[in-house]
Amino acid sequence: MTNTDIKNKIETLQSDLTFSQEDGDMLCIEVSKDTLKDFLTKLKNDADLSFDYLFALTGMDFGEDLGVIYHLESTKHRNLIQITAKISDRENPEIDSIHEVFPAAYYNEMEAHEFFGIKFKGHPDLKHLFLPEDWDKGFPMRKDYTDVNMLVR
């Protein structure tokens, strides 16, 4: 399937999507965070698309917004797509957890939570995975995080 095919197919599933990089090797889609879980479930269960493999889950700090980037692949058709969900609330960022749809997201969400402070609604155990349990110095991967020990560019 080409990117255009996927785009056409996906457009029938949901309307509020923004597409970009259609000529690259990977279609990028931006989706609102409220419909994210539904959207991913549809992508997974749709027989023609069957994006069933969560390749990566990346926490993002876009400067103004926070966000999560999901890379999905279909083990049947071998297309990779990128789905971005932006969260505008920096103080209390919340997004739906997708670990029920993709169990692979479980630990990745924990990672995004502790490095970016994104709360995943429905995740049963958002503890510290990489950082020490008593870490309270903020979220290290955010752009506005400053660490006295860290060298400047």
Add this chain to the structure above:
Amino acid sequence: MERIIFYIISILMIVFAVMSVSNRNIMRSIIYLLFVLIGIAGLYFMVQFYFLGAVQLTVYAGGIIVLYVNSIMLVEKINNPLDVTKFWKRLLAGAIATTGAGLTLVAIWSHNFKEATVSKEIGINEIGKAFLSYGDKGYILPFEVISILLLAAMVGAIVIAKTNKVKESN
């Protein structure tokens, strides 16, 4: 010299027996009990009852104690000291023990012991035959009874390991 060794072993046995019943750590008291049993085996070896000594070691020290240690390790609150028993219970146990000791002593003193002049080593073949014969000097009944003792030990181990449900619901 044998006399000295006998007294040393006896005193050790008594000391360990007292320690075994007075210690409140169940694991330690089991180990002290083990020393007492080994002491008994030692006495058997002293009078050259090798077979009996080895049986003592196998059945009591090697078998029952290992079983008890094994099951005690399964007990939940093993690190807590044992409860001190009630006074009347201690009194009763003391009375029974004293009666038993008295009876034994009476039996020993009333019996007219003869000093053994020749210590004869009993061959293993004779023991084996005696175990399996049910005639005059046969031991097949006691031999079978020992297996019941082992069974009792196993039951005891299970009882210790079993949680007291009644206590829990209270």
Add this chain to the structure above:
Amino acid sequence: MKEEFLTDQLKTQEYFLNMGPQHPATHGVLRLLLKLDGEILRNVDMDLGFIHRSIEKMCERDTYKQIVHLTDRLDYLSSHINNEAVALLVEKALNIEVNDRIKIIRTIMDELTRISSHVLWWGVMGMDIGALTTFMYGFRERELINDIFEETCGARLTMNYNLIGGLRYDIHENFVKRVKDFVAHFKKKLPEYDKLLTGNIIFRKRLEGIGYISKEDAIAYGLNGPTARGSGVSCDIRKIHPYSAYDMVDFEEAIYTEGDSYARYKVRIKEMWQSLSIIEQLIDKIPEGEYKVKTKAVIKLPAGSFVQRVESARGDFGVFAYSDGQKFPYRFKFRSPGFANLTALNKMSKGLKIADLVAILSTIDVVVPDIDR
């Protein structure tokens, strides 16, 4: 009746066992929190980050040329392949075309790296199951590969041989001969491995049926590499999205469908044979040419997202760059195969015994720096 008696009458107490961070089976500093009932695993949780160096954050302050050399420190056993991922990413984003010589040398080195990693895994696998001798046998062959690396670029483990647009040095004049010698040697030694471990009845009993994960679960948990191929998932990036010279060679993807530890073990053994075959096909075909393409001094990626995936020794290693057009990436993410594989550990090992956990952990083949990044 038996089960009832055991649960009602003989109440057992579940307890926690802290496996790691210093533990021989965790191959580094991985901490597993085991919830045990006797020796039976009820739950396996993990605590990571004991060697987290925040490489992703470091990448945000480094240029793309520098980032190549940071990737060595992820999965140090397939450092060459990791380097290549970043190099390929930038080459793809900037449309830098490299010649066949570079591609073929990269591929040969990739496969040598894979063999060296698998050989080490094989040694450690045996050791985890209790056969200590395998470790020495594995190292015997690994040493030969490391010697080849050393002659080529001066380093034995973290090679930094790949650059954006080519290689750091040309290959040594002995390279072809030594690689051929190694292939001949290893072809004789691989059956020895089978004799020592694969056919051993104890070894097979320890692995067969242990750590089962179905194909559907394997996909859902994002398993990749040999771990997923043991469950019958076709996921070899070399086949699916060929890079470098993998489209020039003919090889078979090692897939077994049993889904247990033994299948994962067999996958890796078969992969070593396939790697040998790939090297054999390519070693005589190295064309003449430049070993490096001239690139700009300051590399700037166009704004946008880029993903490059390679098949490292552990699986699907992915690099994701989010660029805003600067010379530094805005966000750089490494998708580590070990981390994804580890997420399924609880699923695989629940209800089994501690010894099985160790076996499963070594068939997953975790390298902790790769997981912690």
Add this chain to the structure above:
Amino acid sequence: MILNIFTDIHELLLGLMSEEAAHILELVLIAAGYLGIFAILGLLLVWLERRVAGFFQLRLGPNRVGPMGLFQTIADALKLVSKELTGTVKADMQLYKLAPYFVITTALMSLALIPFSYEIHAFDINIGLFFLTSVSSIGVIGIFLAGWASNNKYSLIGGMRTGIQMISYELSVGMSIVTMVVLAGTLQISEIVEIQKDGWLIFKGHIPALIAFMVFMIAGTAESNRTPFDLVEAESELGAGFHTEYSGMNFAYYFLAEFVNLFIISSVAVVLFFGGWLSPFGITDSIPFAGLFWFGIKVVGVIFIFMWFRWTFPRFRIDQLLTLEWKYLLPINIVNIVLMALMVWLGLTF
């Protein structure tokens, strides 16, 4: 003659002091001698293990300290002696410190029953083999206690595994010994050896003896906690198992006792199956102390087989270990005893 050396010492002592005192002194001397044997055996076997491991693993093993690295283990032992004895704060200190002595004492007691040669045999009683098994059954408690008293979960798991393993496999060891005793007709170790003057028992008892030998080797490996049955200290699972918390000399006790137990198991195998100190075809039976040489050769041979196991096989899992014992070895053993009894009864032995 060298044979007279013991009598000479005896007479010398009698000349110096009263009979009672000489007796005690002799006992002390023998005990000291056996302690020496214990230490030297342990060190020698550790050295041998490391050399054999080197041989199997394409490397050299210790070869720098002394000739062929013979003093390497002595150097290691000196290091262990000088090390600090550490322990955990919450350990049951009394039992924790007591535990190694169980293991070491039982190993030492069993050593007294080993016939090094016709002349060197400290404790030859009529129930020799039975005594050996009964003493070794106490050794388990030492490992149990070590596991429990360390107050470490890894140790505890190791200790529990030991208990299960030793209790199970003692049965197989005992049963295979009984099979051979049926053939030999005696439990006294010296008599068992004497019977083999016209042929080793493994040849005399042919098929059942061979089965018994195999079972004995398997169960013996399990009894001495060696690979493939080293679940007790399975280092990839439990760190070091029951002796995780032991250091310095306390650890060395376990280490030495393990190797002495290996020696004892091998000696029993040699006595039961390969004619003890007897030379093949009786070629050197008339020379005093030649038995020492033959006994040593045979025991080292059997030990080599054990080491071969260790450096080749992977480890069992605990449930597989129990399945092997209760579902395979035990029934085989029972059938084998009956078979052997039939053979002896029908006179089918050589």
